[in-house]
Amino acid sequence: MSRLPDARRCQEWAEEMLSYARAAGAQAAEVLVRDASELEVKVRLGEPELIKEAGSRALGLRVLRDHRVAVTYTSDFAPASMRPFARESVELCELAEPDPLADLPELHEMAREVLDLYLWDETAPSLDAARALHLARQGEQAALQLDHRVTNSEGAVMGRVMGATAFASSAGFSGGYRGTSLSLVVAPVCDDADGKKRNGHYWTASRFISGLLDPEAVGLEAARRTLAKLGSRKVATCQVPAVFAPEAARTLLGQLAAVVSGGAVWRKSSYLAAREGTVVASPLVTVVDHPLLPRAPGSRPFDGEGLAARPNVVVSQGVLRTFLCDVYSARKLGRRSTGSAGRGLGGGPQVSTSNFVLLAGKTEAAELERVSQGLYVTDLMGFGFNPVTGDWSQGANGFWIDNGSRVHPVSEITISINFDDLWKSIDGVGDDLDTRSSVQSPTLRVSRITVAGR
Amino acid sequence: MSRAFGSATNPLAGIDAVVAEQLLGEALASGGEYADLYFEFRCGADFVLEEAQVRSVGRVLVVGLGVRVLRGDATGYAYTEELSSARMREAARTAGQIAAAGRSVAPVALTPLSGSDAYPVPESSLARPGSDKLALLRRADAAARALDARIVRVEASLSEEWREVLVFTSDGRQAQDKQPMLRLGVHAVAEEGGRRQGGRSGTALRRGLELFTLPGHAPEQHGREAARIALAMLHAQEAPAGPMEVVLGPGESGILLHEAVGHGLEADFNRKRTSNYTDQIGKSVASQLCTVVDDATIGHARGSINVDDEGNPGQRNLLIENGILRGYLQDRISARHFHSEATGNGRRESFRCQPLPRMTNTMLLGGQDDPEDIIRSVKTGVYAKHFSGGQVNISNGDFVFSLTESYLIEDGKLTAPLRGVNLIGNGPEVLRQVTMVGHDFKLSEGTWTCGKDGQSVPVGVGTPTVKIARITVGGTRTP
CATH class of the missing domain: 3.30.2290.10 (PmbA/TldD superfamily)
Structure with missing residues (x-):
């Protein structure tokens, strides 16, 4: 059932719905259509556990009448349903109250072309379930065979998504593009001495099959990471430097993205609301939102309102240069959109990052661990971030560092600091940028953090 | 319609x-x-x-x-x-x-x-x-x-x-x-x-x-x-850091139960032997004050289901009885594996997802203690009132959950509000640390949504006031 998503066909649907919405009385409208084909296979202890394959498409519509907005979503593409859907969507506008700022972008802001960002792998469609199962099995087997202490497995999952996105706006834009993405994750389990189980994982992801790591390499790294957790324990409550591995640093960067969003700023839901142009991080920190990186996971040629996507330097050597804005939040803040609108099918546009990258530093990552005592953080747990105040407290796993080396694994602790202080007290940025996902960070070191443990 | x-x-x-x-x-x-x-x-x-x-x-x-x-x-x-x-x-x-x-x-x-x-x-x-x-x-x-x-x-x-x-x-x-x-x-x-x-x-x-x-x-x-x-x-102040006595308020504190034990009792993890509750049925896994049920039949509750997404009737399932593990939450694949009856817990987010064993309304039943006595019994600790959510590692039971409203307890009285508090612990260990259970059971009517394997389903949680003798509080103020 590997029906290939067709960006051209999606664009036709989008334009068709746009015309129905206009005919039904919408003064302005925009339509997003997504068509995706999904393949997911899972192998556990060598046996296939899941083969999932499906094609899926849906349409999101935003209509405006007298500055009143309605946002609707359907997966029903039956020709008989499209007109009533458009008509009833426009009728919904009556319920909303007029908001003079609610409008589509102006014509001159709209994208004029759709750049090819090399997001489609021509070889991806040839990956079938049997081949995907084979790769997943190889990955899991490598993990299980590395060491006798790897006793179990949560499985290996190989996934492929092939998608087309099309967008049509009455503000003067219609376009579409396709993209592929592939991933493999291996998750082994070890038995620890106290009867606890230790799980870990490692993954590879790329828009291209050729960009994936070998399954064996993924499995071996997954097993190494899991084995390293054996004997994990709490440490005493203390204040020490903390080194964040790229995966954990990525969580921090994702939280930063939430508080530089124009939506959070006008809603007074960001501690950075009044801080544009001021120091918000260490001079070692430069963060760029870059939608135009070729082949990258978060790239997009146009944003969720049809504006040409463009790179934005958000933090430059510690100084907050700009908030990221969609059209509405920009108008609320009296400025222009930065082309940073994302758009889910079920909701209207809102600010979303593309490839949100903390630029790599020059220090070798291992150098950052040269502290007399400290915590190396591999992953964070929980939801302990208050964007309004910057209060930050999260569960953490990792390793205890003594005299520059990792001496034992650590779990069941929390680390706490005010988020503003966290970014300002970064005293090391590694050279090891992790480019697997759309939020990308190298290793970071924070000079002092509170650890709550034993 | x-x-x-x-x-x-x-x-x-x-x-x-x-x-x-x-x-x-x-x-x-x-x-x-x-x-x-x-x-x-x-x-x-x-x-x-x-x-x-x-x-x-x-x-x-x-x-x-x-x-x-x-x-x-x-x-x-x-x-x-x-x-x-x-x-x-x-x-x-x-x-x-x-x-x-x-x-x-x-x-x-x-x-x-x-x-x-x-x-x-x-x-x-x-x-x-x-x-x-x-x-x-x-x-x-x-x-x-x-x-x-x-x-x-x-x-x-x-x-x-x-x-x-x-x-x-x-x-x-x-x-x-x-x-x-x-x-x-x-x-x-x-x-x-x-x-x-x-x-x-x-x-x-x-x-x-x-x-x-x-x-x-x-x-x-x-x-x-x-x-x-x-x-x-x-006017909340910085929270203390380190292990201490914690009193969980009634209702929303059920999120602790959901994270600390609920997920570990989902049968798929036990069938695959990746849960820390694997092979523990009939054994003591909690303080004898703890009786835990998952009940899909509560009238109008957010987590209730008349039938699960595999076509089995929703029901009330006893999971832990006076500290002894009695059963798991089953879906079809796991029930066959364990040769057990369906428990009506096969749920899915939508038609795009395969069913998995999931919780419905998960509750710690009420006990004998007066809630006032529970607070009075604490010299220095934290009272947890509102939560934003939690997360657990199923394999080892380590969990963390975040408080949005909590108070310092000093000499048996609630005093200063605290900011930015997390509680972190291990499910089985924390349930053994339950030393008092109030008679004021309450089902939270909040909007709880549970995520597993990328699928979200609505759930309910509930507890009475509960005292935990020792749990790590993740604040910023070191002693």
Whole structure:
């Protein structure tokens, strides 16, 4: 059932719905259509556990009448349903109250072309379930065979998504593009001495099959990471430097993205609301939102309102240069959109990052661990971030560092600091940028953090 | 409902046993042992009031079929949003590919399941005019603003959903359910002298608009509660760091139970031997003060289900009895593995997802202690009142959860509000540290949503006041 998503066909649907919405009385409208084909296979202890394959498409519509907005979503593409859907969507506008700022972008802001960002792998469609199962099995087997202490497995999952996105706006834009993405994750389990189980994982992801790591390499790294957790324990409550591995640093960067969003700023839901142009991080920190990186996971040629996507330097050597804005939040803040609108099918546009990258530093990552005592953080747990105040407290796993080396694994602790202080007290940025996902960070070191443990 | 928003008819109108039997036959044609069909039609609406203005109204319509074929423990899955004969048959054949070879089994004739309805509603809220819902939001908004001049921002939202499911299985089950859900939420921000804090309150139940006429459910109450929390937190102080006594308030603290034990009792993790509760049935896993149930039958509760997404009736399941582990939460694959009965816990987010063992309403039952005595018994500790959420590592039981309203306990009394507190611990260890259980059991009526393998389902949580002798508090103030 590997029906290939067709960006051209999606664009036709989008334009068709746009015309129905206009005919039904919408003064302005925009339509997003997504068509995706999904393949997911899972192998556990060598046996296939899941083969999932499906094609899926849906349409999101935003209509405006007298500055009143309605946002609707359907997966029903039956020709008989499209007109009533458009008509009833426009009728919904009556319920909303007029908001003079609610409008589509102006014509001159709209994208004029759709750049090819090399997001489609021509070889991806040839990956079938049997081949995907084979790769997943190889990955899991490598993990299980590395060491006798790897006793179990949560499985290996190989996934492929092939998608087309099309967008049509009455503000003067219609376009579409396709993209592929592939991933493999291996998750082994070890038995620890106290009867606890230790799980870990490692993954590879790329828009291209050729960009994936070998399954064996993924499995071996997954097993190494899991084995390293054996004997994990709490440490005493203390204040020490903390080194964040790229995966954990990525969580921090994702939280930063939430508080530089124009939506959070006008809603007074960001501690950075009044801080544009001021120091918000260490001079070692430069963060760029870059939608135009070729082949990258978060790239997009146009944003969720049809504006040409463009790179934005958000933090430059510690100084907050700009908030990221969609059209509405920009108008609320009296400025222009930065082309940073994302758009889910079920909701209207809102600010979303593309490839949100903390630029790599020059220090070798291992150098950052040269502290007399400290915590190396591999992953964070929980939801302990208050964007309004910057209060930050999260569960953490990792390793205890003594005299520059990792001496034992650590779990069941929390680390706490005010988020503003966290970014300002970064005293090391590694050279090891992790480019697997759309939020990308190298290793970071924070000079002092509170650890709550034993 | 006879007709969906933006659609010509009820999208599932043409689906009957004849269609289902043909598709099940097709799904099993390649040699699968079992197949099921899951038809879903979901219609929803949402309203947002922001800065005292109706900012946006939205509606959603989702229709689809998920087909699952099992062979041993292996699952083949496919879905389609288009309910044409050709597309449905294609999905059935695709799901069937898990069974590359083997003798094919014929589906058994379908028998409709009937049972009681835990959440009858006089009328779906979706059938009421949108202006009725906007009026509710205005009431919540006005009440929050009226409480105190320091409330500078209020956002109130209401969302409603009507979900109809039809399940057909090759072993002859046919079940249907109509699942309403109505949610109201208020977020208030208070500001004073450059300090700013937020507070939230809300409810989500399987009800129609009559919900807001029930005692204790007026929208004003959520407006005032959100504002009250935001104001209380304005003067919150840094929380202590390190292990100490913690008292969990009634209701929302059930999230601890959900994270600390609930997930570890989902049978898939135990079948695969990746849970720390593997092989523990009949053994002591908690203080003898602890009795834990998962109950899908509570009237109108957010986590209740008349039938699960594999066509089994929802039920009340005893998980832990006076500290002894009694059972797991099963889906079909796991129940076969353990040779146990279905427990009605096979749930899925939508037709795009295969069912997994999931919780419904998970609760620690009430005990003997007076809640006041519990607080009085603590010299120095933390009282946990409101939570934003939690997370657990199933394999070792380590969990963390985040408090949005908590207080210091000093000499048996609640004193200063605390900011930015996390609790971290290990499920089995913390349940052994339960030393007092109040007689004030409460089911939280908040909007709890549980995530697993990328699938979100609505759940309920509940507890009485509980004392935990020792748990690590993740604050910023070191002793």
